Amino acid sequence: MQIPVINRSHHPLPEYQTPHAAGLDLRANLEAPVTLGPLERALIPTGLSLEIPVGYEAQIRPRSGLAYKHGIGLVNSPGTIDADYRGEIKVxxxxxxxxxxxxxDGERIAQLIVAKHETIAWQPAEALSETQRGAGGYGSTGVG
Structure with a gap:
């Protein structure tokens, strides 16, 4: 799949780190370092803008190494970039x-994954099909 990209950062375009990786690492595009204190959040620019094809989304996900080693995550995980968004990706x-x-600056801060999605049309109904689980919610299966 080819995706048009504008790179206004001074970093190379994101690359897959291994041959079978699903995500590309996004890098921070900063003029100065940003310090996040405990429980603080910040919107970090990447300098990248994409043209995602209709029927697809770009998902922004945390990097497992940052989460494990430093407790760094994403507030809205995964974040979604819709096909009609043309602004800069910020994490x-x-x-x-x-x-x-x-x-x-230049630190790998998140992963980008492009995924196909469906567009739904609601079908109003008076009842839904029966299943073994039914309306059982959180913890209803008794497992874990």
Whole structure:
């Protein structure tokens, strides 16, 4: 799949880190480091704008290494970039640790995954088909 991209950062375009990786790493495009204190969040620019094809979305997901080593996640995970958005991709990082974390220019801060999606049409109904689970919600299966 080819996706038109504008790169206003001074970093190379995102690349897959391994041959079978699903996500591309996004890098921070910063003029100065950003320090996130415990429980603080910040919108980090990437300098990238995309033209996602209709019927697809770009998902922004946390990087597992940042989450495990530093407690850094995304407030809206996964974030969705719709096919009609043409602005800069920004990543909403949050520090869930007890220590300050410094985001430096060029640091890999999130992953981008492009995924196909369906557009639904609602079909009003008076009842839904029966299942073994039924309306059982949180914890209703008794597992875990």
């Amino acid at each position: 909403l990082l949050v520090n869930l640790s007890n220590e300050p974390f410094v985001v430096n």
